[in-house]
Amino acid sequence: xxxxxxxxxxxxxxxxxxxxxxxxxxxxxxxxxxxxxxxxxxxxxxxxxxxxxxxxxxxxxxxxxxxxxxxxxxxxxxxxxxxxxxxxxxxxxxxxxxxxxxxxxxxxxxxxxxxxxxxxxxxxxxxxxxxxxxxxxxxxxxxxxxxxxxxxxxxxxxxxxxxxxxxxxxxxxxxxxxxxxxxxxxxxxxxxxxxxxxxxxxxxxxxxxxxxxxxxxxxxxxxxxxxxxxxxxxxxxxxxxxxxxxxxxxxxxxxxxxxxxxxxxxxxxxxxxxxxxxxxxxxxxxxxxxxxxxxxxxxxxxxxxxxxxxxxxx
Numbered sequence: 001x002x003x004x005x006x007x008x009x010x011x012x013x014x015x016x017x018x019x020x021x022x023x024x025x026x027x028x029x030x031x032x033x034x035x036x037x038x039x040x041x042x043x044x045x046x047x048x049x050x051x052x053x054x055x056x057x058x059x060x061x062x063x064x065x066x067x068x069x070x071x072x073x074x075x076x077x078x079x080x081x082x083x084x085x086x087x088x089x090x091x092x093x094x095x096x097x098x099x100x101x102x103x104x105x106x107x108x109x110x111x112x113x114x115x116x117x118x119x120x121x122x123x124x125x126x127x128x129x130x131x132x133x134x135x136x137x138x139x140x141x142x143x144x145x146x147x148x149x150x151x152x153x154x155x156x157x158x159x160x161x162x163x164x165x166x167x168x169x170x171x172x173x174x175x176x177x178x179x180x181x182x183x184x185x186x187x188x189x190x191x192x193x194x195x196x197x198x199x200x201x202x203x204x205x206x207x208x209x210x211x212x213x214x215x216x217x218x219x220x221x222x223x224x225x226x227x228x229x230x231x232x233x234x235x236x237x238x239x240x241x242x243x244x245x246x247x248x249x250x251x252x253x254x255x256x257x258x259x260x261x262x263x264x265x266x267x268x269x270x271x272x273x274x275x276x277x278x279x280x281x282x283x284x285x286x287x288x289x290x291x292x293x294x295x296x297x298x299x300x301x302x303x304x305x306x307x308x309x310x311x312x313x314x
Contacts, residue, residue: 003148006036012142015090015122025122026072026087029141033125034085038157039075045157048074051112058109059227060180061173061219067109069102074112077157083107083116094119094126095135101181104130108176116155127154131171133179133286133293170216173229174283174295183282190282193297195231197275197305203243203255204265211240211259212296233280233299246276246304277303 010028014020039047051074056067071086086103088094099119107117107130116136118127125144127137137154139147153159177183184190195217202214217231235243244252251272258266280297287294 003036004145006032006145007141012123020090020122022087022089022092025089025120029122030072030085030087030120033120033144034073034075037151037155044076044078046076046079048076053106053109053111055111058105058180059225060105060108060176060182061217061227061229063177063182065105065180065182067102067106069099069106071103071106071117074114075155077159081112081114082159083114083118083155084112085118085120088119088121090122092121094121094124095138098181100126100128101179104128104179118155128179130179131175131292133175133288133295170228170230172292172294173217173231174297175286175293176229177282178286178295192279192281195278195280198231198278199270199275200268200273202265202267203259205240205259206234206264209237211235211237211243213243213299230294231278232294232296233278234283234296235299239299239302243276243302246302247273274304277301277305 007029014024014028034047039045041047050070050072052070053067058065058067069086071084073085075082075085084103084107086099088099092099094100103117103119106112107114115130116127117130118125120126120141123141125137125139125141126135128134129136137147137150139151144151174183182191198215198217200213200215202212204212206212211234213233213235215231215233216228218226218228220226244256247255251268255266258264278297278299279301280299283296283298285295287296
């Protein structure tokens, strides 16, 4: 079927009828779309319907979040999990909120691990990438024929879009918390975070009263089970002075000098900086560069951890 004919006979006024619910969206719109993209029940480009998880929860750092939805479609490209698609009723919100958070949590689950997740409510198709913000594609279903080349590049069986993250890439922990809905409580209040044993990697001065630091962050959430993410902290000049005080004298002066002239940054080698405990609040701003989106935490305290050689009173 040609792309322009995909939904040519569909009556979009049906979406306003009370009996046209999620199952109708799935049968009338989503199933034909997935088939047209080249997927079927047979290998190598398979549709796995309602793929249940052996362990229906995901760990984000040390936070355990239950998975309460099973997306309708797990799509495999050449035998490898590629993306998921969940159908929703026409009245459901699919660009923000719980539906999107749950789809994201499913996408990053260790039994799934796909870079792309999508939702369709019959009115729109909204596509997300696990390391990007906001949606990478949001199109009305009636406009799918016009967007077809992009959909093929993004979701098709010969997709040009990257199937996964670059080798060595660490997802941003702040963005992960935000996309999963774990940065605030139900009343919108932020959960402040305490990070321990943080080895700062890059320290930068962004502007006069704005500094930034990054660090890889590895946590063991269960015996032998680890998550690896990247932390980004923004902080003001007052907190920067607190950070300097926690560094050894020689490193403190190197950091101070490096941040006093271009390029206003210093890259620390492994083991140069002492492990730090960092207190921070989730940030409100998502930044985007050439390779990813990230949401910095707002740090307000740095504290060096005691070293094994330090004399301590018992």
